[in-house]
Amino acid sequence: MTLDKALADALRATSTATITTVLLKKGVRRCWMQGPMPYFHADERIVGRAFTLRFVPAREDLATPESWSSPRSTRAAIEDMPEGCIAVVDAMGVTDAGIFGDILTARMKKRGVAALVTDGMVRDAAGVESTGLPVWCSGVAAPASVAGLTFVGWQEPIGCGGVAVFPDDVIVIDGDGAVVIPAALVEEVAKAGVEQERLELWIMREIEKGVPLPGLYPPNAETKARYEAEMGQG
Structure with missing residues (x-):
């Protein structure tokens, strides 16, 4: 579902710090994600609907290079991402594996994805930088995702940085990090x-x-x- 332009413009004019205060007054305390911080091309405030992806701990029979060709893969998920969405990835805060590298982020940029937000790491830092995709993450790690994680699905409720994120919630990201606004409270x-x-x-x-x-x-x-x-x- 596309975010109304007037609402998007209003949120782009509002800092994440202010949004957390507004949400606090409405009883929502857990809205700022611990982990995702501005890393690549993150010099502007970005607003978009959440497109969620979820990893679980690596399991040896599933977390293999062959899994990258599976219908249930990060590659397939990227092909489902609508233009203007913000990809929010639950990587469980794992710091010894990079969930996406230059090729996947290049495809996301080509599809018009607004940004990537994750409590995990990315890899191929120079290549990711060259794609121009805005990225909020916990840092950079050379090993592939399957070294520490198993990808299990997309567009389902996730936890990212200690915060529950549902598909179509609204994400606002800026220099202070990433905040989720429950879909029902956006207006x-x-x-x-x-x-x-x-x-x-x-x-x-x-x-x-x-x-x-x-x-x-x-x-x-x-x-x-x-x-x-x-x-x-x-």
Whole structure:
């Protein structure tokens, strides 16, 4: 399902830090993924629907180079990825095997995938860099995925970096990492996020004027009234 352009634009204007605060106010605490950090071509905020992939621990009869030709393979999953999606990969935080290398990421880029997010590693670093695909990951490892992992499926619920991610949840990634917004909350979060950014910009201007923090951040009733009055005049 394609993400509405207005919602996508609103989320692109909202930092992941702000989104975590908005989600916290809605009772969602586990939304920031531990592990995925900006690594390749990660200098812009990116928003997209989650396309999930899942690995489990390596099992010797399944985690073989021959498995790469199986109908249930990372290759087949990539061919299912829709344009504009963000591939979110549960690699269990494994650090001694790279889940994707230059050839797979090149194909993802060609298919119009917006970015790759994983709590695992990638390999062929120079080649991945050359593809231009934005990647948030835990680092780089030379061994192939089958050295430590077995690929088992795609477009099913996963855990990535300690966070539950369902297909079609919305992912926002920037310099602070990767955040998942539950699909049912996307519209609410997008609207609240824009307003929170607007409020915090005003608070920053107040700080520059020398206003002390108590009552300003978080704003008390008097500060809120002053903010709303000034914004109304604007």
